[in-house]
Amino acid sequence: MRNFSLTPSGPSTFILMGVPGLEATHIWISIPFSTFYIICLLGNFTVLFVVGKEQTLHKPMYLLLCLLALTDIGMSTSVVPKALCIFWFNLKYITLGGCLTQTFFLHLASVMHSAVLVTMAFDRYVAICNPLRYVTILTNARIAQLGLLGLIRAVLFILPMPLLLTRLPFCDNHIIPHTYCDHMAVAKISCGDITVNRAYGLVIAFVVIGLDLTLIAVSYGLIIRAVLRISSKRAHQKALSTCTAHVCVMLTSYSPFLFSNLTQRFGQGIAPYVHIIFANLYVLLPPMLNPIIYGVKTKELCDHVGKYICRAGLSMANYLKSV
Template sequence: MQETPFFLSVGHLLPFTMSDSNSTDFTNPTTFILLGIPGLEAGHIWISIPFCTMYAIAILGNFTILFIVKTEPSLHGPMYYFLCMLAVTDLVLSTSIVPKMLSIFWFYSREINFSACLTQMYFILSFFLIQSGILVAMAFDRYVAICDPLRHSTILTNTVVAKIFLAVVLRGIMLILPYPFLARRWPYCRTNIIPNTYCEHIAVVKLACTDISISSYYSLSVAFLVIGMDVFFITVSYTQILRAIFSLPTKEARLKTFGTCGSHLCVILAFYIPHLFAALTQRFGQNVVLYLRVLMANMYLLVPPMLNPIIYGAKTQQIWDRLLQLFANKVT
């Protein structure tokens, strides 16, 4: 059954004239028009302030993490290598959307080339999947460190860490490749207007004037099977970790051991919960105001990159100590 194009249900919110759109053929569109946040156009300048602030914090925080780990030999271990991988994915995810978003808010630069739109979509989805895989690897690292600490250095060698990273990257690259290829083959008609600040997959393919069941089913399969399996493995790892922690003889030992994985738990929650709300709102929240859906779709890509370095900086003693040492050296 053919899906109703998304713009038909929100056409009254679009600030563009669409009187002639029914006679316009966009079968091979050269550009798309990104509206920003429909319904809040008058407040784009003010909305840009928190988004720009979050992006600045994400850039500064993640580059700081990378610099500290690189310059501190005592941090050259699996946990911190995974943390650096997480920082890189955070930088790519936030940079994939914020510069274009700010150009819409500040300079009304709403056009985006069709190929650039699909490229942006690919980078967002693939690095999101890569980051999910890195969180699984970090959960495995914490499981080995707590449940089998004597073998941690022999199980997670530098070679094994590199292989895990390669597998995670290849998984993200290969599984997301069908998204832009399928989106490119669909015929687009009536409009090339995307009611969002970036080329979100579902917002793009819903502009097609054909049955997009293949794209829809594939994206749902990736969401439920791949992301679902990642969440399952993380849950299993932390179930075993918590069992090991609660079996420790003293409260002090339990708190100290739990502190070594507390930051990772916070990062997991900051990553998956906003994405869950955004996905549910996008697919099933048709009664939710459009601008709230667009804001949620942006927040799940911006909040984790901002929070991750803050969480690890505050909860990881070695990083905090090194950061204080750097500031102390600059002051003296």
């Protein structure tokens, strides 16, 4: 492996610039960043806590929500704490190991997130098209197996990314015009040939996301066909309403990802700070919105969350009275 040091005898470090062109407003940008991140953590940990505590929610659908919550936490946490360090304390340095680790876990969580959405589409397909066989096809053990399969797939696809970065020479340039170590953001500052990195990034984007979107589209095609065979309009609405939350989550997840990737590779005329902002929205908005969407659209989960909030409020009121 080639020497990765940025200077002949210096440490292997990079400098993350934050949002280039908007350095003077970093402190203001940090306000929505930190707010979205706090809401993300509160929402997703609430889902994990409520599903974990309630035996009645130990079902495939809610286990999938837990997997989605874990990937959301992982994706946002791999980026936001370091970004806030840049905005608040101007701590822009990141070691080579830290940069490669961030790249790996960010993209790992992203691919795993997509796999969970595919599994959720399969869950809705079985629930609507084969409701009598649902409990035998989608058991908790089957969900665990599908989750493990998605994790193995993510590791196999993403592990080459940091390895491809280690083969690149970086000469004297160690400034990354980004808030985090994205694979292509790091590759672009190399003074070597990054053709392989570009090609692999596109392969991952089109093969993984393209395959997952195709599977989701097939699932919903079969769902729509099954629903149209039902004569009752009320049954139509009831069947399709069970898919509303999943459709909303897909739109909030895939739209920023596709836009960010396409503008990064083909939007040369777009200002750099626009690229960076959209890249950060991808790791902030879906993790924040997903638990809210499912909390609002899933009555059973909403009822249990409300119960725990009421309990917490009563406990706080009793504590304040005693004080």
